[in-house]
Amino acid sequence: MTEFYAANSDLILFAGAAAFKTLVFLNGVMGFTALLTLAERKVSALMQDRIGPNRASLFGLALNGLFHPVADGIKMVMKEDFVPGRAEKLLFTLAPFFALVPVLALFSVIPFGDYVMVFGYQLDLQIADVPLGLFLVLALSGLAIYGVFLGGWSAKNNFALLGALRGAAQMISYEVVLGLTLVGLLMIFGSASLQDIVRAQGRLLFGWLPAWGVVYQPFAFILFLVAAVAENKRTPFDLVEGESEIIGYFMEYSSMRFAAFMFSEFVEIILISMLASTLFFGGWQVPYLYESGFILPGGKALALNHYLVALLQVGAFSAKTVFFSWFLLVVRWTLPRFRFDQLMGLCWKRLLPLALLNILVTGAVMLALGKV
C-alpha cells in the first residue's frame, strides 16, 4: 500500500485538494443561494417602498429577517411530498435532479482565484481547469432543459405539460444565442479554458485600460446578459412559470422537490453572475494588481504579500458576483413580462442576427488589425 501512496502521491494530493475545493466552493455557493432567496424578497421590497420579510426569529432575535431562508427550508421539508397517481414515478423523481445537478456541476470550471501556495503545493483556485471549459458550460446548461421538460411531462398534467413545452422552446432558442455571443470572446482570447480567459484579461490596453472582455465585446455582453436571463427563466422572460399568473412545469411538485426547482433558479443567478464576471469583467482580476502587488500605470508599485494578493483576487471575484446577482434581481423587479410571441421574436429576429453580426464584425476587425 505504501508503495501505491508513494507512487501516486501527486494524484492523491490532487484528488484531496479537488475534494476540499469542491466542498468549500459549493458550500459557499449554497449558502449564498440561501441568502439570495432572502435578498430577492428584500430587494423587491425596498424597490416597492416596503420593508420585506422580517418576522422569522430565533430565540427572539429577528435580525431583520435573516432567518427567513432557514424558516423557508424547514417549511419546505415539512410539507407533504405529493406524487400524482398518474405520474411517471421514476422520471417525476429524477426531474428535480436534472434541474439542479447540471447547474451545480458547472461551478467546477469557474476560476474563483489564481492560485495559492500551501506548504509548497500550488493550489489552483479552480476545481477543474478543463481545457474546453466554455463548451462544458454550454453543454451542461443544455442539460437543464431536461429538468424542465421531464418535470412537466412526467406529472401527466396538461397545464404542466404546456408549461414544459413553453420552457423547452424558450430555453432551446436562447441557448443558440447564448452560445453565439461567446464566439467573439473565443476568437479574441483564443482559448476555451476559463482560467486562460481570465488570465488574458489581466493585461492592459493602451497602458491603462484593463483588457476585460466587456472592453473587447461590449455588444456581446448585452446579448449574453439577455440570453442568460432568458435561459434562467426569470422576468421578463418568466413565461415558463410566472409565480402567480402562469401555471408552470413544476405545478405538481411539492415539498423539497419543488424547492429543488426553485433553488436551481437561484443557483443559476449566481452562475450567470459568475460567468458574466469571468468572461466579461476579468473574473478574479483586480486592475493593476499583479502577483507581486499593485503596479499603477504611472510606474508606482506597492508590494503585497502573496496571500493578501490571493485574498484580494478572491474578494474581487466575490464582489463582482454579488454585484451581478443584485443587478439581476433589480432587473427582474423592474421589467414587465414579454408576450410569448415577443419572446420568440426577440430571440430569432433580433438577438440571433445581432449575435451573428457581432461575430462577423469581430472577425473583420481582427483581420484588419492583423491579429489572426
Next chain:
Amino acid sequence: MPKLTIDGKTLEVAKGTTVLEAAQQLGVHVPRYCYHPKLSVSGNCRMCLVEVEKSPKLLTACSTEAAEGMVVHTATEKVKAARRDVLEYLLLNHPLDCPVCDQAGECGLQDYYMEHSRAKSRFPAEDKVRRQKRRPLGPHLVLDNERCILCTRCVRFCAEVTKTAELEVMERGDRSFIDLKEGRALDNGYSLNIADVCPVGAWTSRDFRFKQRVWFLKKTPTVCLGCATGCLTEVHHNEGAIYRVMPRPNAETNTWLCDAGRMVYKAVQAGDRLAKGVIKNGLIELEPALRETASRIDENHAAAAVLGSPWLSVEDNAALARLAKDALKTENFSFDFNAEQGIKDGILINKDPAPNAAGARRVKAACGGLSFGELAAKVASGAVKVLVTEARAAALLKNELKAGGARLIVFAANRSEIPQGAYATLPYANYFETPGTFVNFQGLERRTVPAVAAPEGVRPLWAMVNRLAVYSGTSLHLDSAEAALKGIL
C-alpha cells in the same frame, strides 16, 4: 243576495255577510283587531273603519252588514286618517317593550303601525297608564295587561268556544283591564288558543316564552297526532328544533288546537329519546340490537306474532304486516283496533287517544289477519312465544302478556314509552321526523311532513323492519315509504 261595490269592484254576497267579509272575498284586506272569523262580532277596536257612501260617518266594516247598492271605499284619505288616529289611540298607553315581548314579529300593533301610521307618539311616556305586567295565568299562559288593547277576543273565546267564560273585562273607561273572574282558573284545555287569537303581546305562551324570536321560525304544515281527531297543524321550528305547534284552520276538522295537542312535540326533543337499541333495560348499539332481536324471533319462528299499532302511520303498520306475512310467514298478526271514536268535549278532543286506528283497519282490510280478540287470546294462552309490536300498542295486551309469558319486542321512540318486561326495544323516527299517512276519525287521509331530522342513526320504522327481516334472512324490499304503502291505499 245584496250586490255591493268595494273600491270600485262589484260583487254579490250572501245575505248577512259583513262588509269586512265581502272585502276579504275580493282580496281587500281591512285592518282589524277585535274581529275574528270564528268569534262573535264585537266592534270595539275601530280599526276596520271604512267609508260608505251616503253614510255621514265612517262605519266599522266588521259589524256592518252588506246591503244592496252599498258603495264602500277602504283606502280614501278619510279612512287612512281614521286608521292613523285609531292606532295612535291604541298605542297611547302601550309600553313599547317590543324587545322583551314574544309577540314582536307577529304583532298586530307592529304590523299596522308600519303599514298605516308611522307617526311619532305625542303622548309623554310618564303619563302612560300603568298596569300589571308579567302575570302567569293558568298552566300555559302569561298575561301582560299593559300591552292589552282590550279587543276582548280572549273574553269572547272563553265565552263562546270553550263556554267556560273565565275571563272578563274589569272596570270601565281607561281603567278597564282583562282579568280572571274570582275563584276561577284558566285551565280549560284550549287556553293556548288565547295566545293565538290575541293580536298583541298581552297573552303569550309560557312554553314558548323567550325560546325563539318568531321571525326565525320555519313553518311546516303537518297533522296533530294527539288523538283520532287528526287536526291540521303547523310546526314552527328552527335549526332542527321544534319550538311550537299552531293550528292550521280548515273547514273539515279544526280552527283551534287543544293544549295537549300542542305539547305532543315535546317527546321529539325529550331527553329520553332513543337513538340506540335496548335489550332488557341496557342500551346497546343498533346493529347488535337488530341482530339479537332477529335471532330471538328466529328461535320461535313458528310461534311469533305481530301486532300493529294505532299510533303508527299506515306505512309503518303495512311494513309490520309485511314482516308477519312475508318474513315470519305466520297468520298470527292483527291490525284490528276498535276503540270508540268521536268528539268527547264538543270541541276537538277525541274519545280515542290513538291517531290512526282507522288507518290500521285499512291495513287489515288489505292484508287480513286475526281480530284483536283472537290475537289477545293466543297471547294469553301462551301459544305466542314472541310478540313484535309498537310500545304503546303493547300496553293494550298488558294482562294477556303477563298471563302468556310471550317475549315482547317493541318499537319505541322514547324510553318512557317502553312497557314493563319488554325484552328488546328498537328505536324509530317519529312523525315530526319522517312522513307518514294517518286516517282520522272522519276517514280523512292526512300526511305528516317532517319538520326536523331524526337523531343520527335513527330510521323510520319501515326501514327498521326491513333491516330486521334482512337479519332474519328475508328481503322485504322496503326501500321507501311508498314501497310499504303498495297495495294498501
Next chain:
Amino acid sequence: MISVKKVDNRPLNWLERIYLPEIARGLAVTLRHFFVNLFNPKGMPTVQYPEQQLELPHAAKTRTRHRLKLRADNSPKCVACFMCQTACPAYCIRIEAAEYPDNAVEKYPAVFDIDLARCVMCGMCVEACPEDAIAMDTLEIPGGEQDRARLKLTKEDLLRNLPGEPSVVGAANRLANEYLKSKGGA
C-alpha cells in the same frame, strides 16, 4: 355614465424599440426607490402592525371589538331581543334568552356569544340594538389566533363598561330604570 379614458397607442419609435434606453429609464426609477429606502428606511410608509399602531380615524373607532354594556347593578343592558342576531350578516352572534325571576325587565341573555372568526366588523349589531346595549368602541382590533375557540367571545368576555361610561342608568328601558331606582340605585 361610464368614464372613458383615451389611451394613446402610438407605435414605438426606434429608440423605444431597441428597449435598452427604456430599460435604463425603468432601472433609474426602481434604483432610486431602492437606494432611497436603503439609506432612509424610516421614510417608508409601512406600519409594523401589532407593535406599532396608528390611531384609528373617527369612524373606525366604532368598528373595533364588541362589548356589552352594563347597568348600575352590573346586569347586562341587553334584553336578548335578538335584533343584533337578526341583523348580523355573518351569522356570528348566538343568543339564548332567559327570564329574571324578580327584575321587571323580565328577559336577559343567558348566553351571548360572538364568533370573531365569522364577524365582519360591519357594526350592524350596534345599529340594530334598541337598548344601546352593544357597542364596538373598545379600540381593540381582533387579530389572529392559533385556535378558533379563542376567537369566540362569551358573555363574560363581552360584558364591560368603559371608564367614565356616560350613563349606566337612563337607558332606553323604562322598566330597568325603575327597577334600579326601586333597588336604591343612582
